[in-house]
Amino acid sequence: MFVLGLQGSPRKKGNTRFLLSAFLEESRRLGANTQMIEVCQKKIDPCMEYVLCEKKGICPIDDDMKHEIYPLLRKADVIVTATPIFFYNTTAQLKALIDRSQTLWARKYKLHLTDPNRKWRRGYTLAVGATRGKNLFDGLHLTMKYFYDAVGAEYVGSLTYREIEKPGDMERHATLRDDVQAAVATLLEPFQGRKKILFTCRENACLSQMAGAFAQILAGDKLDVLTAGSQPAEKLNPLMVEAMQEKGIDMGFRQTASINAVLTTEKPGLIISMGRDDTAVVLDGIPRELWNFTAPEDLNAARRVRDAIEARVAEFIKGMA
Ligand SMILES: Cc1cc2nc3c(=O)[nH]c(=O)nc-3n(C[C@H](O)[C@H](O)[C@H](O)COP(=O)(O)O)c2cc1C
Structure with missing residues (x-):
């Protein structure tokens, strides 16, 4: 379970940061891996309406959004967006x-x-504002509703605080701890008790990525899906991306990872090796299955292996039940 926090305040010791830190700390206590992005320290240029995204699904702007944030938004099970209210909405950096x-x-x-x-990801909003107005968070909620829809997350709730102005105000808030505890428990509840599975292959560019995607689509409510490779490639295999795209499945912004790196933060209950080339990796103590697929050489082979993996994953899920 991976919880991504987007910290939208420029203040390093501000109220928003304090609130989000408490939220992520509680998430870790309940078993999540978390990461906080200091949005104001990232290079994120505003949209220039190049409209290339509508034609090709990519943005030509070369910045942290491309290299870091899109992949994290894809990886997250939960996205927590935190912001001070600036003129009835988020800060400009977060916007x-x-x-x-x-x-x-x-x-x-x-x-x-x-x-x-997309079916399982959840979005949550944290916000603070100095004034008491009834409509203080209305603009933000509308923005967040459409943000979460765009990134493929269900907007499930928010914690918002009025009359929070100076650094330290949030820290002194009487109900903060109880609010956070209750909110995080409800937010993470659907992810508790999922079985953690790691799909591996040599490069983590094709077979394990396909298996991971089908496992998420078919049983993301029951499986916490990880993928990795013994010798991760720099990029996903374009044949795999195209074959999945033909079925309407978006592999965009997914990244490869090394098995060793994944195992430093994750403890899967099962490892499924998709190919033959990663069998040398030592994975002590964790149960394993070998599925013996072969990486495709051309698009037709990629289509065949895609369909075979989908069927194998479906059979595996049926077996779990
Ligand atoms: C540029 C700017 C605009 C703001 N606009 C609003 C606003 O519209 N309504 C409000 O209640 N507070 C407004 N505030 C106050 C902040 O929301 C408030 O001080 C908040 O606690 C700051 O959070 P932080 O410590 O996480 O940065 C504004 C502050 C700034 C600097």
Whole structure:
């Protein structure tokens, strides 16, 4: 279970940061891996309406959004967006990130691609504002509703605080701890008790990526899916991406990872080796299965292996039940 926190305040010791830190700490206590992105320290240019996203599903702007944030938004099971209210909405830095999620919107609504984790991912909002106005968070909620829709997450709730102005105000808030505890328990509840499975192959560019995607699509509510390779490639195999795309499955912005790196933070209950080349990796104590697929050499082979993996994953899930 991976919880991504987007910290939208420019203040390093501000109220938003304190609130999000408490939220992520509680998430870790309940078993999540977490990462906080300091949005104001990232290079995220505003959307320039190049509209390439609507044609090709990519944004030509070369910045942290492309290299770091899109992949994290895809990887997350839960996205927690935290912001101070600036003029009834998010900070400008966070708004730039939100506007750039238009690329993910375009992949969903223009290219009709489905991110494998979309059905299960959840979005949550944290916000603070100095004043007491009844409508203080209305603008933010609307923005967040469409942000979460674009990135493929269900907007399930928020914690918002009025009359929070100076650094330290949030820390002194009487109900903060109880609020966070209750909110995180409810938010993470669907992810508790999922079986953690790691799919591996040599490069983590093709077979294990396909298996991971099908496992998420078919049983993301029961499986916490990880993928990795013994010698991870730099990029996904384009044949795999194309073959999956033909079925409407969006593999965009997924990254490869090394088995050793994944195992430093994750303890899978089962490892499934997809090919023959990663069998040398030592994985002590964790049960293993070998599925023996062969990486495809051309698009037709990629289509065949895609369908065979889908069937094998479906059979595996049936067996679990
Ligand atoms: C540029 C700017 C605009 C703001 N606009 C609002 C606003 O519209 N409504 C409000 O209640 N507070 C507003 N505030 C106050 C902040 O929301 C408040 O101080 C908050 O606690 C800051 O959170 P932080 O410590 O996480 O940065 C504004 C502050 C700034 C600097």
